[in-house]
Amino acid sequence: MVSTELNVWMNGEMVGVWSRTRTGGHRLTYEETWLRSPRRRSLSLSLPIGPSREITGASISSYFENLLPENDNIRRRLSARFRIRGTEAFELLTAIGRDCVGAVQLLPPGTAPEGFDRVDGVPVSDAEVERLLRSVTTEPLPGANEDLEEFRISIAGAQEKTALLCQHGKWFRPRGATPTTHILKLPLGVVGGGLQLDMSESVENEWLCAQILRELGIAVAKTEIAVFGTQKVLVVERFDRQWMDDRWIARLPQEDFCQALAVPPDRKYESDGGPGIEDALKLLSGSASPNADREQFLLAQLVFWLLAATDGHAKNFSVFLNAGDSYRLTPLYDVLSAWPVIGHGANSLSPQKARLAMGLRTKNMHYRLREIRARHYRELADKCGVPTVWDKMQALIENVPPSLAAVEKRLASDFPRTLWERISNGMLSQADAFKNEILGGGPV
Template sequence: MNGERVGEWGTLRGARTPFFRYEKSWANSPHGRALSLSLPVTADREVRGPAVEYYFDNLLPDSAELRSRIRTRFKTRSSDAFDLLTAIGRDCVGAVQLLPPNDEPLGWDRVDAAPLTEEEVERTLREVTVATPLTHEAQDDFRISLAGAQEKTALLHMAGQWFRPRHATPTTHILKLPLGIIGGFRGDFSDSVENEWLCAQVLRELDLPVADAAIARFGEQRALVVTRFDRRWIGVGTAEVQKKRFKPRKGAWIARLPQEDLCQAMGLPHILRYEADGGPSIAEALGLLANSEHPVRDQTNFLLAQLAFWLLAATDGHGKNFSLHHRSGGTYGLTPLYDVLSAWPIIGHGKNQLALEQAKLAMSLRGRRAYYRLSEIAGRHWQELAQRTAVPGLWNRMQSFVESASAALECVEKRLPRAFPEHVYASSRDGVLCQVRRFAQTIGPSAT
């Protein structure tokens, strides 16, 4: 982690029990901290069992198809997490770098990268979905592991130009491709790039922390460019980095910032990321955030995010789409939001559409039972949630939040990019405003 050896991950001989053993030097380091809330630094500095397996497995894409493609491209023995991360674990989400025992992350404190032309970036994006094996040279330059279900890659951006990092230099931006046709009902998310950009802008207008995102085109390839909040330039200001004449000087480098998603923090496999399958619930997430460095702020933002997901019909707010920053000394906090996508553009009763009655949140609102469906959740359920959680000032914040939604949409509309797909904005706007009205009309009489 940023040049320091954290520990060893492996499997006990004669058994299939995974283990992680922290280095003594890391446990005593001023930068030392646990990799995960589920992998504490114990007296003997060793953790065994499923939590170890799940932590590392969650560094990989969720999709079996994407994992199979990685196996083919890097010619790994299997699709197991250990084999895949042996091949692509040099640049993971968060601060972890996975290397063979005798390898050192040479050059972690300097910037080593090859410049890319727009045509080369276009080719890189086009090849993301290709399952053919990479050349040895390409493998050395492309050992990146990105979690999630979407087709994506990552690159370094500085001096107004794109670069492919080499050796221990990390990436700074994630480039996400359009989702296309997904789900059993074959919903058309070909405009997912614009959709996710729109959601991020609305969340920002509503004062929720969210990852910076921009729409970019490289030749025929369209991508959402997301600035990584698990990366930070050291020894140089962010504004200077993007000046066209910038060249990294000695002492300027990119730090990897430790983080983990809620499935990792709770010791759960990626297949249990949805609450309905046994994954993190609102109550369990609030329990983790109660011990964060800023509990009231983090719990408030988490709950307002759930409310925003209801407004936006963002149905994928599962345990892997919330993460925690880990800081030295054992403190942690909620990261900005990411991967928020509205279902409003595909909600309806036509072909390849999802009926509103079928659309569900990833985490339920609990009352007499668990409420998942957008159509059955009303203002009173949010009111009851605010009263039950007892987060100071939450109900007032929720009401103000919903009341601000219309103005937030108007602000975003004024800066829509040219040729932005009209149906994405119009359907999202109409859906949000419908939820705003429903919220106001269904608040209980005890509201204050």
């Protein structure tokens, strides 16, 4: 017997019902009206609409778990803030599922997303944004929940963040079914457990990586650095939102690779049994633009090696879901370079241990930056089925120095110089090694 239900909505249309049984099982039942809609599509590639409207199994819980923050401390704070018992996905999304990644809204039975087709928000000053950012990382105080009823958002990932609506350069806390348009990410601080890696400049790091990626021709989310009082954040423009004639904001359906492949978030890394390059290429072979998407994905893998971007796991790649179940690769997001913390001193990541999230498979599996060679990318390009990839990889390597020079000209006078030098020098060293191997006449 079903004990709890949440209705799944997309842009004012009811998609189906997510049910949890008394025994802890999960069920997704697609709504008949959704099956007749011109905007019909499966909620996920891993939850396809079939002859039966009903789906059961672990793929449902994997999909919804991936809508939530992965960090246990963040989940506990959300639980306390919204007075929830436990940190299970169903309970959390009952409280904060009104504005999820992609187009999904999760609402209790009897509640409709009123006002999805208009913009409604409460203006917030810079001081109020600063207070909101401070509250993200603090435990809630008794009686401090007065404003939470209209601000229930869920953003996946391991980093502290929140989201707001921006219209005509002004910030708003959205109300009702109005979505957020920008994610505000706080500095990571010290990470890595026992390693104590200093990522306090993660805001500048991620902004810089986005500039470099764009200069190298890789589609990436738009970002800018902003300061609200004492709080510095990276403001990320959501590419899963689209203004419609400046009257309302459509939510664009999307999902990450873990959701698309029915992989729970605790297996996002290939080394933990999660998706790797071959899985991603197989997924993208079914996209609306298979060659372009696979090429972009493989070029991103090369740039991750150049950047020492060690966190390119399956949750950091996504696809847009189109009507009729076609799909295509989204821009990149959440790219950080490890060059600033790679070194031999205390509280540093050893160069011998720095590794990519997805390995390159030749005769053996290669994850470590020091082990990966140009020939491994050549082998990958040869077997991926996209004939232009190797030429594009070589062109990208040649474009590293001028791209870095172009980005450097855009740096603010107060941009952390050491951060820039560590990342740019690391990239130039990797690019030189790649070119020298090719010019040396080795087995490339």
